[in-house]
Structures are given as structure tokens and as C-alpha cells.
Amino acid sequence: MYNETDILKIASYFNISKEELINELDASGLHIKYGQKNISRETGFKIYNILTENRKKTVNNKILKTDIEMNSINRMEYYIKNFKIFLDTSSLLDDEIYLFIDNIVPLLKTNNKKILVIPQVGMELEKHANRSNDEKLKEKSKKIILILNKLIKQNLIEVIGGTNESFADNVFLSVFTKFRIDHNLLLITEDKKLANDIENLSNIASVKTNKVINVRKINRYGFLSKHNLNKTTDIYDSKIKSIRTNNENKKIIQHEAFKLFTKVSESINKPLSISILPKVGDILLNEKGEKIKLMNEIASGGEGIIYETDSKYIAKIYKKDQLNTRKFEKIKKMISIKIDNSSICYPREILYTTNQEFVGYLMPKAKGKELQKSLFINQLLKKNFPYWNRKNSVELCLTILEKIKYLHERNIILGDINPMNILVVSSKEVYFVDTDSYQIEGYPCPVGTINFTAPEIQRKSFNEFLRTFQNEYFAVSTLLFMIMLPGKPPYSQQGGESPIDNIIKMDFSYRLGDKTNHKTPIGQWRYMWSHLPYFVKESFYNTFHYEGSNSKPQNRINVIKWISIFKRYEKLILDGTLINQDEMALDVFPKRVKKISKFNYEKCSICKMEHKDSQMRKGICNECLSKGEHYSCKKCGKHMIYTNNQKFLQNKPKFETCFECFDGKERMYQILSCTICYSTFNIPYNEYKKLKNNNLPIPRECKKCKSNNTTKAKKNNINKQPYNVLSIGNAFSNLINNFYKK
Template sequence: MFHTIQISQAAGAMKMEESQLWSLLGQCGIQPVEDSLTLEQVWQLAQALEDRKQESQRRSQEKLERLTEQYTLLIDTCSLLHPQFPLLIEHLEPLLRGKGKALIVPSGMVAELRNLLLKKPELAERIRALLPLMVQLRQQGLLRVFGGQNEDFGDQQMLTVVTRFMTAAPLLVITQDNDLSADLLRLNQLGSVRGQKVAVSRINRYGYLSRYLTPEQRGMSSSSVSGPGPFFPSAPLVEDREERLPACQFPQTGDLVRTNQGDIRLGPALAKGGEGTIYDLEDGTVAKIYREEKRTVLRRDKLALMTSQSVSIPGVCWPRELLWDGAGNFLGYRMERARGTELQKCAFTRQALERYFPEWKKLDMVHLAVTILEKISALHRCGVLLGDINPRNILVVSPEEVWLVDCDSYQVGGYPCPVGTVRFTAPEIQHCRFSGFLRTPGNEAFAVATLLFMLMLPGKSPYAQQGGEDLGEVIREMNFPYPCGENRSDHTPAGAWRFLWSHLPRYTKENFYGTFQRGGRYSTEQTRLTVEQWLTAFRYYGKLLEENKLQDPQSGELFPDRWKITDPDDLLVYQHAVCQECGKPFDITEGEHKFYRQHDLTLPRRCPSCRNLRKLERNGLSFSA
């Protein structure tokens, strides 16, 4: 009876390359031993794949629900004949019923089906199965046929219908036809057609909807922003214009400012910064009034675009409406009031964590990472890139409550994010003028990975290493100082950082190493892990911690005080001892006892911390937690 299976055999059975299976195992947190999987690990892999499948279905159903609520849905002939159309209806039917909506079929599509029944016998069986389903849906009010009975050209009628009704309601057309998709999206660019934007999706193999990608977008990286959103696709770059607006009288606490809904009175000032002053409006919102030199045409026009679309994401302080003075001069904008402490202040040092969140464990930090990733993912689905992922602009209340502020700097449409921080800037755009180009999802993916690394090793930049070289140059060189598998490094920062790194799951270390090391699997703009991929990895990490499936108990601590233990003997206590240097108690494990006995050495008389301190002092280094 076999108790293990070789990786090569498992890959063959799953019909994938070995490298693909290794990547999959890493994402699932499974660490093979000597290129083999145990039966328990095979079961763990199957369970992880099933969990990912269910999670993917959940997200797809939530996306379908959002689309059904946001759009009027139209469908063309080729999507009606798609093999997964009945499955789409199965997913869509309760949503249509709940929202009192129907799937719209232009009448020309019905005529086209009749013609295909005569001209293409190979489709006859599929059409005969489709027609009763359409009749049933129509009787239930879930499908409506629009247009005259004499319409023969389905695509042309679809364009006519969309052009006519896009002025009244947001439309989503479901089609598998590339040419029709391109024609529909071009309607968004026509100056003669004013109204809502048209979105285009297609039925995927799972019976859900995927956004149509142009050939240019299909050539982009896997990190591309997904899902129809009010700011996607991006418009051409809006050049940075420093043209200032006419001078005006700036309001103070107690003064009235104008909105589209009427006048509001400024409350007490809450904060002052380089861009302006934040005033409490005492209704759960605040006003940001810009300084004179920050009131530019570019800023006003960008905020006008942002406030033209309702982006409602819990914890994201999106601009709600513009603010003006009595003479119509632009002053700033209104947004939801945030709470919490800056991530930079409360979670990036041990002392800060012990002050603000003394009860936190590793699981809390992983949950915090998931919460932040979920908000970034929601913005990406709207076509928004954060651009400058700055820990000072992330406020933390708890692992499950986070606020993103200073959203006016985000990249929307053709308006770039004009600012950036060296440690969060991808190698390919180091030393660039941020206001002069539009960041790509691949650029953003580097910043996301950096933030996650600094959450797992609180406050430590991925490229902060011994030697003190210029950080921007180190990032461009992509010399990642942490070891992974067979890859070693002589530049790993000394002290507790090594312990923190060693306790991360193997797949998490591989993800970070693959991202930050030149030549790594995810190290280029086109191959970096997406926010959704990181979400899957960190949700699984959280599950491992919740179910206590990590081998070493210290892996659940925020700051473990030793290397990760993989030998079971090292988890058993051989002897309790007291450190002769600091006086603190420590344990000598069975594994240590065996090692010292095999090498005819005396058992240690100092605790691990004092031993490490002496070792560092001998090397001329200081120990820092």
C-alpha cells in the first residue's frame, strides 16, 4: 500500500506541468517532503481545491448579483446558444425574480434562431432545446423580446437598441461575438451619444459572466483590473496642468460652503496638512478645503469625475460631492469621516503593536491583511488604482475595520496618481515622474505585495537589509535578502526578522520570494500576483491559523523568539532551565538534547535570546526586536 505519491506522478494525474503543481501547492500552503506528497497532503490539496472552487463560485455569484442590480441585461444569439446558457439562467433566475427584472432579447435574435435552424443542422439540437427554455422564461416574466417581428439582423438591431436606450439606463450586453463587443464599446466614445456607459460581458465555462476584453487588454498581464467599473477602461493620460484657479476667500469654522444639495456649515477643524484642512460637518462626514496653491484646474476636474460616479465601498472615504464658495469658486470636497490610527503608527513596530493592540496574534494581522486586500479589490473592480499605497493613508480600528483616506490621489480614468513612496514603487517605475504616466495593474501589484510583506514582518521593507544601500537602487536590482527553499542569502537582516520569516508558511515565502527576487516566478510587471491571488493565499493562511494546523505553536505569535521548528522532537521539553545571564526560565527540547549529546556538547546555560545576543555581539552587530 502506497503512503506517498511523487510530485511528478501527481502532476501527471492532474494533467499539469510539475512547475504548475508546485505553484498550486505553494498557494495552498502544502509543503512536500523530498518531492513527495503524503496521503494526508493529497487530501489537504483536494480540500483546498474544493474550498477555492466554492469561494470562486461565491464571488462569481456576488458579482452576478451586482451586475443584475446595476444594469439592464441584454443577450444576443451566440450567447443564447452557448452550452452554459442554461447554467447561467440557473444562477441568474433568483436574482431576476428578486429585483423584478427580465433578460432582454431583441426580436431579431428570435428570427436569427429560426434561420439557423434551417441553415445549420449541426445547431438544430441545441436550438430545439433552447426554444422551450425561452418560452418558459418568457411566461414567467424573466425574459422579454423587444422589437418588431420583421427584424432580421440581430447584431444591427442590438446596436440600434443599445444606442437608443443607453441614454436612459446602464446597459450590459451579453455576447460571445468579438466584433459586436468592439462595436458596442465604441459607442462609449461617441460624442453624439450622451448617457450611461455600455458594458459587455460573455458567458464563461462556469455559467457566470466574464468581462469582455479587447485584444489590447487580453495582451495585458494577469494582474489586469477585472470587472466592469465606472472608471474602466482608463482614458488617455490627462497631462499634469498646474494652472491655478482664481483666488478666493477661504472659509473657516462656522462659515457656509455650497454643495449641489444646498449650503452646509463648517464645524471645527480636525486636521491640517500639506494639501489643506479637514473640517467636521457633524453629520458623519467631513470637508476637505484645499490650500490656495492646491486649487488647480486638474484637481477640480479629476474630483468632478470622481464625484460623478457613486463608489460605495465600506471604509473607503470616496469623494461624495464638490464644495464651492458663494461665488462658485471650487474649494474642495465632502467625504465620509474615518476612524482609527494610521497603520504606520500602530502596526509597524513591536512597541506600537503592544501599545495599540496588545492582545493581537498572527491571526489578527492576517485578518487585517485580508480586510485591506478586500477594499483594494473592490476599488480595482471599479477600475480604480490606488497608485500610492501609503501606510499613513490606511487607518486601523480592528482587524475587520479599516479606513482608506486621501482617495483624491487615486488613479481614475486618465488622471494619474501624482505621488508615490520609494519603498512601494515597482522597480520599472523607480525615479519616474508619477504625474507623467498612468500606472498599470502590474505596478500596483508590487506595492500590494510590499504592504503585505510589511504586515507579516511588521514595518520591515522587503529590501531593507544589512549594508544600508540606497533603497531605490536595491529595489531596481531586486536583490531580495530572505532565503527560500534552496535559495540562500547572506544579507538577511539580523535578529527577530529571521524568526518572523522562518515562521511564515512555505507557500507564502515562495510568493514573496517569487515577487521580490529578480528572475522570480512573479517578479515582472506582467507576472505579479493579483490582489485576488493574494486574497486566496491569505484567507487560506488565516484558515490554517484558525484550525491550528501550523506545526509550530510559535507560528501563531506576532513575534516568535526562535526559528520555526519542523522536527517534532523540538516541540517536546527535555528539561526546564533558568538563564544564568538574564535569569528568565527557558526550555531545552528533546531535539536540542539529542543534538548536544550527539556532538558531545554541554547543554546550554543561557536562553535563546541571550545566546543570539552574544552571537550578534561577537559579529559586531546589535540585536533588535
């Protein structure tokens, strides 16, 4: 068994704390409890493999960057493009300087930029290399000087500033004061005092500029991290934290996001007493004591009733059996952070009776029709949105993704993502409802549906654990798939197992190149799939197929990545690329597979659709050839079809009776050889039918032999002869009889 010390050793090996290790494992679907002292050796290996997999991804034996590494690279590239970057002596002598150089040099070359070094830094390095009593410092300084000279020759480092001042810190202060008006400046240093002095230059009120000064240090991975100073300003960080709400940029500060929990809150749940449930016309109070009047009832569900009020919000009033301390605590926690998005019908204010009894909450009013009932059925789609096309479907995906991104940025997990909780007004206006079930902090989302539940949490009780963002990404991917193939879950298949088994096995049926399990639903679903761009199909395949590169929880495509994928799709639609390739590219329900440029196409004379010439025969497609006129047999009523293939290609007449009934008396079922005289005889269809209906065997003797045998049997019975002559053939039987007569 592994004990707690071994778990700490694993965490130490990967340079993370025990808490970080537990959180990372939880996000990857392996749950280790806080305080758990012993784990099996097998689990220990699993932990090691998960942490290793999270840090290294390979494709064709090439190591790819992890998400964390990519974020650090993107941050560094942002600085290179937008800042003048200075290195001081302390950073050049840092233990991780070699990693830093390896990371930054490719970015400098790509962007044709340089790092700036003042002469005083070179002078300090030369001093250490020539006069230092510390041998390690001496050797290190020599190596750094050689590296700097090499980078100067490659035009990746530029030396700027005067040599009059001997102290480097003073030169940095002077240079930054001079350049700060026209440039964003970044100093990389390990010296906290210098870092603080440089950042304080931003506070000089007499200088008017919109440029900023940042100070960073080199971390253990060779990337850049903040100093723990009292005040920092970072354009990149503020952009990362900013989100778009109602087309306005707002900055999310720390208290605007919920904390991330790894286990369910253990608070005791008790029913709340209430004297009488409010109804239409009753007065309720919000937390400010303001009166809210219930007007008309809008809808009723399992949990409660929705009312219009005399305010700008509508009210959800819980039923008596739904009122408990846990629900009250959760709603109270939810409204502690403001969700400033009117299309997310999120709790805004708690409602009480005049006796201060909790009964529900106020929320924005939703509009539109359920996604499930408006877009996922062809007839209803045509009725509700008659001009809807694939461009609208892609726009709808992006609209929904932006709202989910908004919630995820505040550490809100929707949990029960499904098309019944999304109302659609148009492709660019949707409303999220049933939001009080969202997961926040230690309060789980207690509900879910099979199609939108990730494989690793199938058959689990939703109110007993907390979902992770990785679980949510599976549900998001499923929703996108069902919008692009209206109403069809990704694991529906032809002749497959139950949906839950297909999901757990990740048995995805839709073809990607030559990869298929040959269970793809027939008809329009194949056509819809074929018309998706390859990169969209690849993303879905990699997410839903057990061999896909994004099938593991830790590798799933997140919301931001999906946004970039669908924006790329939208661009191909808007610039006409897809419609130029195939006129059905924007059809929600295309009537054939997508055209491929290397094939020739011909129009079918019956369905008027274009098909590959290899699928055509005399101007008719194979599908139409198999179709035809349906009718019944005049004799037995059996269903019959007069195919287009028989009519147009084979020129056969239309038969009034089925094959079995047609000339049944004369047509033969089987030709047999008599086991007695070896002559052949026929079994007609009508005789075969009688035998079959009476459960009688097919005869093996001809009628003549059968008749002779019957006559002999009768004589033998009358004469009571003690023996029987064995007949092995008609001729042989006659010979024996003649012999006895003589």
C-alpha cells in the same frame, strides 16, 4: 528602424489592434506613444518578446495557460456545470470548431457532462456531406460527422428531440421553450437570427421562471463569446461584474467604472483665485446650493485643513497654493462615479464659497490609528492592540485587499499605497484616507514612497506618467509583507545597498528552501518569516526576487490571487493546523524559528525556549551559550563578557581584568632570536605596549648584545678608529678580540 506599418504587422500577428498592443505594452512597462512612427529594431524585438511572454508561460518546459485563457476556460466550465448546452449546425461547421472541441472535451470529462445535439443537426450535416456542390463544405461535414460519432461513443454528446420537424431552428425554439422553466440553457450558434429568436424567449412575460437563456458563438481561440445582439442575459457575466459592498451584492454597470487611460491628461493647469480662505464658523455651499458650516478643525497637512461640519461628512479645505484648475477638474471627475463605501474616505461633494469659488470637498469621516504607528512597532502594537496575533494580521490583510479590489474594479489605482494612509480600528475595520491623490483616468497619483514603488518606475516623476495595475500589485505585495513582518520592508537586509538599489535589482534576502543571499536581517525577522506557511513565503519570494516567477510586471500576483492565498492561510489558522504544528504559530513576534516535524526539540534551561537538539549543549542552546554577564576590566575599563559557555561548560573562573592587563609584567608578547648571538629573548606585554605607544620598532637584539654594541660604538667614536669590526655573533667577536691582544 521599425516604422508604423511594422508595428501594425506585429499587432496583426498577435490578432490585436494597435491600441490594444500599446495598452498591453504599457501594462508591461514598455511605453510606446500613440502616433509614434519609428522604433528601433531592438525595441521591436522587445515588443515581440513581451507579447509572446504574455501569451505563453512555462514551468519545467510545460506550457501554462495565460490569464486570458484561464478566464475563458473558467467561463466555459461555468456553463458546463450550470447549463444544458446545445450545438447547432452553423457552429459545428465553424472554422474554429476543432479548437473548441479540444478546449471543451477535457472539461466535459472532468465534470461528467454532455453536449446536446438535436437530430435535425445530424440530418443537415448528412445532407451537406452527400449532396453539397461545395467540395470544402462536403469534406468538412464528413469530418464533423466522424468527430460527432466518436464523441457519442465516449458518452460526451447526447442526441435529444424528435424527428418530426425537418427545420432545425424550429426544433431549437420548441426544445428551449420546453426546458426553460427547469434549466439554464445555452445555445452555441453562428446564426444571429436564430440567436436573437432564442434570446427573445426570455422576454415572454407569461412564463414565470428564475432560469435564464444564453446564446454564444465560437471565437477564434475556440472559446465562447457573445453575439452583438440588442439584449443579452448572462448569469456568469453578471457574477463577474458583481462585487460585495457592506455585505450586500450590487451589480456594477458600465458607467460605474472609470475609463482606463494610457497617458496623462494634457489639460492646462492654472491657479484658481480666491478672495479669502474659509475658516471655522464659515458657511460653504455644495453643488446643490445646500449650506455646509465648518465646525471644528480636526487636522492640518501640507495640502489643506480638515474640518468637522454640521453634516454627516467632514470637509477638506485646500490651502491657497493648492487650488488650481487641474485639481478642480480631477475632484469633479472623481465624484462623477459614486463610491458607496464609507470606509473609503473618497470625495462625495464639491465645496464652494458663497462666491462660487472652489475650495475643497466633503468626504466620510475616518476612525482608527495609522497602520504605521499602531502595528509596525512592537511597543505600540502591544499598547494599541494588546491581544493582537497572527490571525488578526491575516484578517487585516484580507480586509485591506477587499477594499483595494473594490477600487480596482472601478478602475481606480491608489498609487500612493503606504501604511500612513490606512487607519486601523480593528482587523476587520479599516479606513483609507488621502484618497484625492488616487489615479483616475488621465489624472496621475503625483506622490509615492520608495518602499512601495515598483522597480520599473523607481526614480521617475510620478506626476508625469500613469501607473498601471501591475505597478500597483507590487505595492500591494509590499504592504502585505510589512503587515506579516510588522514594519519591515521586503528589501531591508543585513549589509545591503540602499533600499532603492535593492528594489531595482530585486535583491530579496529571505530564504526559500536553499535559495538565499545570506543577507536576511538577523533575529526576530527570520523567526517571523519562518512561521509563514510555505505557500505564502513562495508567493512573496516569487514576487520580490529577480528570479521569481512573479517578478516581471506582467506576471505579478493580483489582488484577487492574494485574497485566495490569505484565505487559505486563514483556514489553516481557524482549523488548528498551524497551532498544532507549533504553539508559536499565532505569535506576531515569535522568539524562535518554526518547528519542523522531522527534528527533535529540547527546552533550554536558560531561555526556556525549545530548540533543535543539534543546537543544544548540556541543556543550553547555542544562542544562550554565547550570552552572559557584561562588565568592565578593573585596570583599563575595557568591556568584558563572562559567557555562559565559560561558566557552565568550561567551568572557567570570572576574571577581574582583561587578557592584556592580566599579569602583564610576566606574560610574554613574543619570543625572538637575537640577530647577533642567536640566543632567545622575550618581549613582555608591558614592554610591547610602551614600544607601540611610542611608535618604536620591536628590538631584534638581546639586551646583552644591544649593550655591547652601544659600548663599542662609544669607544669607536672616542678613539676615532678608521674601521669597525663587524659582529656576527658573541663567540666570534670574542675570538677576534683575543687574537689582536696576543
